[in-house]
Amino acid sequence: MDLFLFVLLLLLAAMVAIIALIYQFASLKARIPVMVQREFNQWKGAAEFEMQERIRARVQEWRERETQTILAEAQRDALVEAHKLFKDWCEGELEAVRKEQRELALREARNKLNEWMQEQEKNIRRDAVQRSQAVTTGKVVEHLVPYLPNFNYNPKDARFIGSPVDFVVFDGLNFDEDDQLSIVFIEIKTGMATLTRRERMVRDAIKAGRVKWVEWHASNELQQAAPGLFE
Numbered sequence: 001m002d003l004f005l006f007v008l009l010l011l012l013a014a015m016v017a018i019i020a021l022i023y024q025f026a027s028l029k030a031r032i033p034v035m036v037q038r039e040f041n042q043w044k045g046a047a048e049f050e051m052q053e054r055i056r057a058r059v060q061e062w063r064e065r066e067t068q069t070i071l072a073e074a075q076r077d078a079l080v081e082a083h084k085l086f087k088d089w090c091e092g093e094l095e096a097v098r099k100e101q102r103e104l105a106l107r108e109a110r111n112k113l114n115e116w117m118q119e120q121e122k123n124i125r126r127d128a129v130q131r132s133q134a135v136t137t138g139k140v141v142e143h144l145v146p147y148l149p150n151f152n153y154n155p156k157d158a159r160f161i162g163s164p165v166d167f168v169v170f171d172g173l174n175f176d177e178d179d180q181l182s183i184v185f186i187e188i189k190t191g192m193a194t195l196t197r198r199e200r201m202v203r204d205a206i207k208a209g210r211v212k213w214v215e216w217h218a219s220n221e222l223q224q225a226a227p228g229l230f231e
Helices: 002-147 197-207 217-227
Strands: 158-160 165-170 182-186
Touching: 182 197
Parallel strands: none
Antiparallel strands: 158 165, 165 182
């Protein structure tokens, strides 16, 4: 009887243990989805957080890279603009210096020109005065030459014509002998004066013997031009 009771108690204890295990298993089975969902939610949250962190890191990296690119482009554009501004400034300064140098050179050239003109004006006036004096002296000398002691001809035989030569001397015109007459052309020069082209032409014609005598009667032409003039 005690053994039966013991076995019965043992069976009851086993049944209670089995029922407790079944209950625990059932409650554990009911909690498994919640636990799994919680773990999944935790994992999902962790994954989303990690993904967000990665995305945030990628975005930050992209922003930094884009910022560096934009800064590099801005620096390059700034350098280009600064170079252009510096070049324009240099060209402006260079043009200003050139303009100033041109004005200075032009002013100096004008001053030099004025000085030269004043000096040349003095020289021209001095030369004009000297030439005028020389011409006046020459004119006076030309008229006085026949009366100078070394003039080899009779002043009465000299005829002043002035151009293209100064004198024509009819040497021997006042002598009674016909064969004593000779004609002399005289050109008077003073100082360093030389013969002009026309004077050389006269000289060459005389030396070449291109000299002749011509008698021209104008009465017929004048009678035709003015009838009754010589009646």
